[in-house]
Amino acid sequence: MKFKILTVALLFVAVCAVAQDERPQMVPEMTEIWDPEVPVITPGETPADAPSDAIVLFDGVDIDREWTNGDGGPVGWKVADGCVTVERGAGIIQTKRAFEDFQLHIEWRSPAEVVGESQGRGNSGVFLQKRYEVQVLDNYNNRTYRNGQAGSLYKQHAPLVNACKGPGEWQVYDIIYTAPRFNEDGTYFTPPTVTVLHNGVLVQNNSKLRGPTEYIGIPEYSVEKHGADVIQLQDHGNPVSYRNIWIREL
Numbered sequence: 001m002k003f004k005i006l007t008v009a010l011l012f013v014a015v016c017a018v019a020q021d022e023r024p025q026m027v028p029e030m031t032e033i034w035d036p037e038v039p040v041i042t043p044g045e046t047p048a049d050a051p052s053d054a055i056v057l058f059d060g061v062d063i064d065r066e067w068t069n070g071d072g073g074p075v076g077w078k079v080a081d082g083c084v085t086v087e088r089g090a091g092i093i094q095t096k097r098a099f100e101d102f103q104l105h106i107e108w109r110s111p112a113e114v115v116g117e118s119q120g121r122g123n124s125g126v127f128l129q130k131r132y133e134v135q136v137l138d139n140y141n142n143r144t145y146r147n148g149q150a151g152s153l154y155k156q157h158a159p160l161v162n163a164c165k166g167p168g169e170w171q172v173y174d175i176i177y178t179a180p181r182f183n184e185d186g187t188y189f190t191p192p193t194v195t196v197l198h199n200g201v202l203v204q205n206n207s208k209l210r211g212p213t214e215y216i217g218i219p220e221y222s223v224e225k226h227g228a229d230v231i232q233l234q235d236h237g238n239p240v241s242y243r244n245i246w247i248r249e250l
Contacts, residue, residue, distance in 0.1 A: 112168025159203035
């Protein structure tokens, strides 16, 4: 009996060995994915130029086509020389369209005449989904708290480096944003994440936000379940200018 069991076991091992030898060998084509084909777009002539799949939010001429004030009325900021400039007291401006995940290109300039220091010098901000601020500030030879300077996710993440140009020079933010997803109870399932290149330099590397931007208080205490929402530019009382604003929905 033991002999029969041993014989069967040996035959089983032999069959398995043959079966393994007969398995097809991997070839390159087995891991090649052809469909669906990757969409074709036309890139801009330079990294600053909008690619063919972008929505141009401001072309230097018509601000009211894509923007409104906080009440849904006309923009109260000044448009001249290919840019739009904060008018003190006019309040924020915001896009007419709502966005979720996106790549945003925006160029900004602090005033050439230096007035004030710390947070009082060339202050504005880009609010993603009107809740999460990428700080705009003149930090060229102007020290302030590290999580409130240019390129910071205000009061949450300091920039990796200070890449500011001098007052009156045009600067660039390229922002890649992934919107949060929520649990049923309104808490984050996945938090919002932000990558920022300031003048071509990485200053935020897939940084995770704890909650909406707060000037006073702890951000996660004010988390509010939301979907797609607008982009806002802040009126902080300084005549900061913006130009060449475009966005790609991801």
